[in-house]
Amino acid sequence: MRRFAQFWWDFIVGDDWRVAAGIAVAFGLTALLATTSVPAWWLLPLAVAAVLWLSLRRVAR
């Protein structure tokens, strides 16, 4: 069971769990913003770019 869970974790999340965590936070903020009158469409693409860059920069130090 543990190996099964580990397999799916590696398959979906991969090398850097912070990417998945960052995307989860970004989805939460997007959902919150979408409930207001402020347009929310710009938030997720920017968050994706930021999360990706932070993950890449960690490798490229």
Add this chain to the structure above:
Amino acid sequence: MVEALTIVLAMGVTRGWRAALTGAVAATVALAAIIAALGPALTVIPIEVLRLVVGALLLVFGLQWLRKAILRASGWRALRDEDSVFARETAAAQTAAHEERAGLDWYGFTVSFKGVLLEGLEVAFIVLTFGSTQGSIPLAAAGAAAAIVLVVAAGVVVRGPLSRVPENTLAFAVGVMLTTFGTFWGAEGAGVSWPGDDASLPGVLAFVALVSLVFVSGLRRRRPVLA
């Protein structure tokens, strides 16, 4: 799929084609069964929930691909070399003990089966996510089947690993596509209305592609020395 072909070829050459092909076919049947079992189940989930879950999964999965492709393109990670993978698999297969089960060379069968199953799971995942959100899993599966036929045909023609396929360029493109669709559907699932609805999809695609290329360029400037 290119990776799976390399493994099957290595097993076929060293352990015999019967075991290698049986393993590959068995894994393909298993993957088809996974798609057939999960596909109808996904269609009963409300579309908004499906888009949120599928979008989030696609996004995290796509960012994995994109991250690796950017690191490879910028020289921070070695490019995958199908010739060396083929040589390594062949060497391991030549020294492995011969054990026959169900009339098959068990090593050749299991390595081939695992290789196709593991690599194919990525394809099954993409078929299920794209197919379910667009309401046509059979069409998505047909697209994947066409790609498999193409890769197998190329392998038969070349009679070796597809080392000249620009694998990282393909991975980069797939990563950009998965990230784009994950962002688009995920945001819709989270309650976002895109300006112009579906018309904004090319804009998201252009943004993800541009950002990725800028990252490659930025990382190249701090590139380490890699073979």
